[in-house]
Amino acid sequence: MVEAKFVNAKEFDAAIEKWAKKTVPWKFDQGMVKIVTDIVTETIALTPVSDTPDNSGRLRGGWDLDIDRFDTEENGRRDENGGTTEANALSKLTAARRASGSLIGKTIYFFNNVFYAVYVEFGTPKMAPFAMLRTALSKVTASLS
């Protein structure tokens, strides 16, 4: 036999509230971290690397992530394989989660301030678009649906 007994509605409400406060942010953060990690990893991997030594890894290293703010200046990083850029972005995500307990209500910015990033992403009349960010987004959203 299964029996549910509610002796005190206030106690029941308090128990539910305690459970929700603990579980909902944790579940939300789990999902958010997975989505952001996928977008960051995929975008960096899709970003082309130039053969020109002076510029090699400039665009790939130009990706940055921040919480509730974003820079407008290029970060100056050169990162051909993208590992440092990815680690840097994801460590900021983890730090923000630790600092405030949850990512609920936070705005996560993922951006690139290298001046030619817009032309590589969207193309020009003479150059095909690479669409690294939009392709990564479509891949992640398709896996969610």
Added chain:
Amino acid sequence: MGYKAAVEAIKAEVDSTLGAGGAGYAVQHANAPGFTKPDNAVWINAWVRPAAGNTVCISAKNTYRISGILDLQVFGPIGTSEADVNDAVELAMKSFDYININVGDAEGTVVQFNLAPFPNVIGLVGGQYQVNVTAPWDADFQET
């Protein structure tokens, strides 16, 4: 695989809505030979980009999903009106807003545009006013 079928179906839809079969804009497809950019009219560069390597099994009946974006670069050479470019952008967005394309192949491929397309104004680049329209898509097909 449904990739080729999906890409060809999307290209055909672009032609029938924006290109010769529809609004009559000059449309260039990737790797298509023999295209001449018009000097004084709006033209479109259409790129169908699959998110390669992303095949997701979505049911037990051997149904798979692939995804990607349709990237339409809408150009207005210097001398054409910005309004003409915006007309083409608006039509592009309407044409790929929540539509399904039944490819009619043996694998039963259905291309779905389930997310609203969005524009990005790039501005004047190389003597052309440029606006990109991005339409995310996915396609389901059954492995036979």
